[in-house]
Amino acid sequence: MWSDTKVSEQLGIRYPIIQAGMAGNTTPELVAHVSESGGLGTIGAGYFSLERLAAEIDAVKELTSQPFAVNLFVPNQQRMLPAQVDLMNAWLSPYRRALNLEEPVINLSQTQLLEAQIDLLIEKEVPVASFTFGIPDEKLIRKMHEHHIIVMGTATSIAEAAANEIAGMDMIVVQGSEAGGHRGSFIKEKGEYPMIGSISLIPQTADAVSVPVIAAGGIMEGRGVLASLVLGASGVQMGTAFLTSQESGADIAYKQAILNSTDTSTVLTNAFSGKMARGIRNDFINYLSEFNGEVPGYPIQNQLTSGIRKASTAQHNDKLMSLWSGQTPKLATSRSASDIIAIIVQQIEGMTQNGIHR
Amino acid sequence: MWSDTKVSEQLGIRYPIIQAGMAGNTTPELVAHVSESGGLGTIGAGYFSLERLAAEIDAVKELTSQPFAVNLFVPNQQRMLPAQVDLMNAWLSPYRRALNLEEPVINLSQTQLLEAQIDLLIEKEVPVASFTFGIPDEKLIRKMHEHHIIVMGTATSIAEAAANEIAGMDMIVVQGSEAGGHRGSFIKEKGEYPMIGSISLIPQTADAVSVPVIAAGGIMEGRGVLASLVLGASGVQMGTAFLTSQESGADIAYKQAILNSTDTSTVLTNAFSGKMARGIRNDFINYLSEFNGEVPGYPIQNQLTSGIRKASTAQHNDKLMSLWSGQTPKLATSRSASDIIAIIVQQIEGMTQNGIHR
Numbered sequence: 001m002w003s004d005t006k007v008s009e010q011l012g013i014r015y016p017i018i019q020a021g022m023a024g025n026t027t028p029e030l031v032a033h034v035s036e037s038g039g040l041g042t043i044g045a046g047y048f049s050l051e052r053l054a055a056e057i058d059a060v061k062e063l064t065s066q067p068f069a070v071n072l073f074v075p076n077q078q079r080m081l082p083a084q085v086d087l088m089n090a091w092l093s094p095y096r097r098a099l100n101l102e103e104p105v106i107n108l109s110q111t112q113l114l115e116a117q118i119d120l121l122i123e124k125e126v127p128v129a130s131f132t133f134g135i136p137d138e139k140l141i142r143k144m145h146e147h148h149i150i151v152m153g154t155a156t157s158i159a160e161a162a163a164n165e166i167a168g169m170d171m172i173v174v175q176g177s178e179a180g181g182h183r184g185s186f187i188k189e190k191g192e193y194p195m196i197g198s199i200s201l202i203p204q205t206a207d208a209v210s211v212p213v214i215a216a217g218g219i220m221e222g223r224g225v226l227a228s229l230v231l232g233a234s235g236v237q238m239g240t241a242f243l244t245s246q247e248s249g250a251d252i253a254y255k256q257a258i259l260n261s262t263d264t265s266t267v268l269t270n271a272f273s274g275k276m277a278r279g280i281r282n283d284f285i286n287y288l289s290e291f292n293g294e295v296p297g298y299p300i301q302n303q304l305t306s307g308i309r310k311a312s313t314a315q316h317n318d319k320l321m322s323l324w325s326g327q328t329p330k331l332a333t334s335r336s337a338s339d340i341i342a343i344i345v346q347q348i349e350g351m352t353q354n355g356i357h358r
Numbered sequence: 359m360w361s362d363t364k365v366s367e368q369l370g371i372r373y374p375i376i377q378a379g380m381a382g383n384t385t386p387e388l389v390a391h392v393s394e395s396g397g398l399g400t401i402g403a404g405y406f407s408l409e410r411l412a413a414e415i416d417a418v419k420e421l422t423s424q425p426f427a428v429n430l431f432v433p434n435q436q437r438m439l440p441a442q443v444d445l446m447n448a449w450l451s452p453y454r455r456a457l458n459l460e461e462p463v464i465n466l467s468q469t470q471l472l473e474a475q476i477d478l479l480i481e482k483e484v485p486v487a488s489f490t491f492g493i494p495d496e497k498l499i500r501k502m503h504e505h506h507i508i509v510m511g512t513a514t515s516i517a518e519a520a521a522n523e524i525a526g527m528d529m530i531v532v533q534g535s536e537a538g539g540h541r542g543s544f545i546k547e548k549g550e551y552p553m554i555g556s557i558s559l560i561p562q563t564a565d566a567v568s569v570p571v572i573a574a575g576g577i578m579e580g581r582g583v584l585a586s587l588v589l590g591a592s593g594v595q596m597g598t599a600f601l602t603s604q605e606s607g608a609d610i611a612y613k614q615a616i617l618n619s620t621d622t623s624t625v626l627t628n629a630f631s632g633k634m635a636r637g638i639r640n641d642f643i644n645y646l647s648e649f650n651g652e653v654p655g656y657p658i659q660n661q662l663t664s665g666i667r668k669a670s671t672a673q674h675n676d677k678l679m680s681l682w683s684g685q686t687p688k689l690a691t692s693r694s695a696s697d698i699i700a701i702i703v704q705q706i707e708g709m710t711q712n713g714i715h716r
Contacts, residue, residue: 005716016716158621158688177535178555189622190639196621197536197555199585200576200685204621207688212716218558227557227585230709234716263516263554263562264547281548327558330516330565351588352713358363358374358570358592 002226002352003345006212007171007235010150011128012067014038016235017225017341018173018214019242021071021130022181022250022324023047028056030247030337032063037338038345041066042130046073050116057124067127069152072117074134074186078108078297087293088304095284095320099311106303115140122147130154132184133275133298135167142168152214154184157194161205161213163187171212173237174198174205178218180240180266180326182277193276199231206232220331221340222347240326246336253316254323257282261329272309272322274301280323284308360584360710361703364570365529365593368508369486370425372396374593375583375699376531376572377600379429379488380539380608380682381405386414388605388695390421395696396703400488404431408474415482425485427510430475432492432544436466436655445651446662453642453678457669464661473498480505488512490542491633493525500526510572512542515552519563519571521545529570531595532556532563536576538598538624538684540635551634557589564590578689579698580705598684604694611674612681615640619687630667630680632659638681642666 007016017039019030023046031041043060045053053070060068089103096103118140121129129144130152144151145168153164154173163186164172175184176198185193196204198217206213215228216237228236242248244255257280267281271288275298279285284305288295295301312320325332333340365374375397377388381404389399401418403411411428418426447461454461476498479487487502488510502509503526511522512531521544522530533542534556543551554562556575564571573586574595586594600606602613615638625639629646633656637643642663646653653659670678683690691698 002714007716176555176557178558192625194622196685197534197576198557199534199555199582200536200621203578203581204686204688218555220561223561223589224557227588229714229716230585230588231581232716263558264552267550327554328562330562355710356360356587358365358587358590 002229002348005234007214011040013040015345018235018237020237020239022239022243025243025248025250027247027249028059028063030242031060031068033247033337035064035066035068037341039341040069042069042071045070050120053117053120057126069128069130070121070126071130072114074131074136075114076133076298080106080108080300084294084296088296091291092304095308099308101307101311104303104307106300118144121149134186135164138167156183156185157196158205158208159187161209165209165211169211171214172209173214173216174201176201176217178327179216180278181324182275202228202231202233218326218328220328222344225344226348226351240332241340242337244332244334245340251313251316253318254321257318257323258325258329258332261325263327263330265329266325266327270295272305274298277324280325282323283319360587360706363592365572369398371398373703376593376595378595378597380597380601383601383606383608385605385607386417386421388600389418389426391605391695393422393424393426395699397699398425398427400427400429403428408478411475411478415484427486427488428479428484429488430472432489432494433472434491434656436658438464438466438658442652442654446654449649450662453666457666459665459669462661462665464658476502479507492544493522496525514541514543515554516563516566517545519567523567523569527569529572530567531572531574532559534559534575536685537574538636539682540633560586560589560591576684576686578686580702583702584706584709598690599698600695602690602692603698609671609674611676612679615676615681616683616687616690619683621685621688623687624683624685628653630663632656635682638683640681641677
């Protein structure tokens with residue numbers, strides 16, 4: 001049976017389909033409906049306070065007794081350069097004025113947050129924790145293992161997959177260049193982060209590590225899921241496919257922007273957060289591409305643009321929001337999460353039972 | 359049967375596996391062995407004179423009576439800026455001095471060549487013609503059709519695939535961002551050429567056009583071939599996989615560079631030809647990345663660097679050659695072309711008969 005993979009077995013789920021932790025856009029309903037439909041829902045907790053994280057976990061547990069995951073960000077080293085921040089604040093000031101916003105105060109004290117978040121997952125008996133932007137300290141991974149949490153890392157190259165395996169990750173999400181949202185990259189090669197397409201990344205990483213790999217990036221329906229398994233993955237992670245779903249917390253203007261996009265609509269940009277991410281090109285990205293300086297790194301730029309993104313979202317104005325999307329928006333639908341999964345299962349069963357006729 | 363696709367049927371071949379027209383690196387033996395093994399060999403004729411093209415076609419016909427293709431370049435508009443060329447000549451002069459080379463004379467009179475090449479294909483009854491860098495004039499496509507030549511275009515986006523279909527192409531190679539060698543792109547979107555990974559490009563283009571699509575980019579063995587069919591392709595085109603084969607005409611240093619590479623070894627560069635292409639990073643690419651000006655467009659830069667590439671190839675010096683490669687070099691082997699195809703068939707039959715166990 002195509003769905004009986006190492007990932008399904010280890011996670012205790014029916015189909016090896018994971019909903020990506022789209023920070024800021026998941027709802028307890030989305031997470032629970034994915035898990036109730038046989039996949040693995042994920043709370044996108046990257047930007048959550050401890051209080052919010054506790055509340056979301058409780059809300060998901062109210063809705064389902066199936067396994068689910070929490071996705072967390074591994075903090076990066078950051079250096080605050082006041083002159084750089086001043087330049088960016090000046091550049092952003094027209095938008096702030098138009099939206100009636102104050103200059104934000106940068107807060108870089110969140111590096112201690114990860115440990116507290118992990119303690120909360122342990123306390124709340126969350127079954128699965130996934131990480132991006134790097135690898136948590138090995139003692140944190142050991143601690144999660146001692147409390148029977150399955151730990152999942154993110155890699156964008158063989159070297160990053162190997163580093164995840166050495167650190168003790170139980171499975172590794174391999175994020176292809178097609179993926180929407182932030183790149184999970186953390187090891188540069190000759191000064192550049194990897195940008196490898198899934199058809200190359202999946203087999204090469206699956207051959208290189210002995211833990212299961214989970215394909216991510218551009219996967220929207222049955223064809224992408226089955227192709228990922230054929231390429232060597234033991235499961236898939238899908239973000240954009242669930243972002244436009246009924247249960248997603250994304251703003252209606254954001255959902256519409258994806259549903260109206262085509263294969264060439266996305267670009268890679270660090271304009272919103274200081275970290276490279278794939279999203280639909282809009283006015284904000286175009287405006288920042290004219291900025292004559294270096295964009296402050298993550299999370300500084302993320303905090304500098306946060307108010308603008310929130311205010312424009314409140315106005316359903318897609319010109320200034322981050323419109324993260326993978327490279328396959330033409331296959332996005334506004335179906336419910338459970339329909340999305342049911343159709344994938346149907347499509348794959350059609351292909352595996354009746355053969356592929358091209 | 360997985361191999362009975364529209365592409366196999368239309369081309370009259372056993373397996374829908376096409377050897378890419380790697381200009382400068384195919385040999386009559388490679389082309390003939392691929393075709394004899396049930397695939398479609400391709401003469402990479404992009405840089406050939408009419409005399410050389412005639413000789414290669416005759417040599418292939420001596421070796422096989424199976425169908426084969428000739429791959430041709432569609433000429434692009436070009437403008438010669440003498441000051442730009444002078445700057446580049448000055449920048450390249452240290453290499454030319456080291457290799458005892460003269461400054462080349464630029465020759466832009468080759469735009470008439472395509473029509474003469476097509477007439478030669480008709481005269482020699484070549485069964486298949488494939489094109490990249492754009493779409494030939496519709497009257498040339500009609501002429502080929504009148505002479506029963508199957509005509510194949512190249513696309514890197516839905517818009518380019520649609521343009522190929524409208525022009526009358528019988529099938530369309532869709533080149534993912536993973537592909538080695540030159541990008542076939544010819545329609546810019548907001549000033550940029552498309553760069554879409556195969557897992558996104560294949561299903562979106564297959565849904566958008568009614569002619570068969572052929573997946574290209576990063577496909578090396580059974581997993582990539584079957585995954586491409588699952589994604590919606592009716593066939594695959596493989597370059598790097600055949601470039602390191604016994605029969606390939608690539609220099610031994612070039613083959614070794616691929617065999618010693620990893621997933622992050624390639625970069626996109628216009629250093630060698632003035633047109634973007636994916637190859638293994640080497641000294642020449644690094645040196646050109648420091649050039650303080652605009653690299654002349656294709657084919658001017660191609661002619662400016664031609665002597666350097668030829669002389670360094672004669673010395674088996676991989677530092678100054680163009681080392682085109684896709685993003686999956688870890689799966690390259692030095693097997694014969696017929697073994698490469700036989701193993702793919704075996705791998706796919708294993709997966710389709712016994713199921714995929716991940």
